[in-house]
Amino acid sequence: MNRVLFLTRAFFLVFLGFLGFGCTNYSTTAAVQAPPTLISITNNGNSNFTIKVRAQNPEFIFQGYRLYSGATETLAQNPADLNLGAQCVLAQATFVQPIEYTFEIDPSTNPNTAGVSCRIFTTLTPGTYIAMRTLGLSVNLQNSTSSFKVSISSNTLIVP
Template sequence: MVAEETPRSSRAKMNIALFFPRQFSLLLVLVLALGCTNYSTTASVQAPPTLISITNNGNSNFTVKVRAQNPEFIFQGYRLYSGTTENLAQNPTDLNIGASCFLAQATVVQPIEYTFEIDESTNPNTTGVSCRIFATLTPGTYIAMRTLGLAVNLQNSTSSFKVSMSSNALIVP
């Protein structure tokens, strides 16, 4: 003979069944929040892009082809630097003085080819252009690019851009 459960005993079992997962979840969160000391305060390193070519389109308008890989969710875009020498383009005195291009968040893991248009005007992008960089380039100078990543400081709730190492340099035609 099998004893039938009373409604009260099945409710008690249900309450116990709901109680333990909630308590376990709370305990797990507390252990992870308070007991986890293996975290990094070092910012992620972004891979620099590779400049493939630069073409003069006339009227101070240039097209730059770039090959890059952006697997990080902190990826924001690119910054263009120019200088009278290859070294000055790749190593500017201030990393904040370049012209930036912010791209939509990408979850791309494989390298892709971007086409950037460099122009001093505020015209919209032409077809096939990934981003327009508002800058003036002078023929005979050098250009280089760096990847922009978002760096967040959790201790004081601030954020800034972290730039990658420099790309190769190209001479402006």
């Protein structure tokens, strides 16, 4: 019994020593997330829109998407503050596989309708441009903080 306890403790000490001193192959740069591709946007009436998006979520740090709108294509793709978009954090997603998402854009707090991947609670104005970015989780191990990092921008669509 003591031998098993000793071997278990010895294994954990060696393992912790390896993690603390032996593992030097890590990166301090954030992983790059692939941007989504906007396929279509449909006006469902009452400030409610449906957006079809094709995307691939290649990393376990993938969290969801953030939607931006602007008066021009450039303003939608390059907002002044990347934190000001409306986001959709997906709890369950298929990793590494390209998938087509259906997002519902609705300012109300209604639940998702059938077949909708996620609801984004915001108001869109017809004639404006929209773009999306992928959200990835970024963790700073030095000060134990985390935040979202965003990908480069998707293509844009004009809100009908």
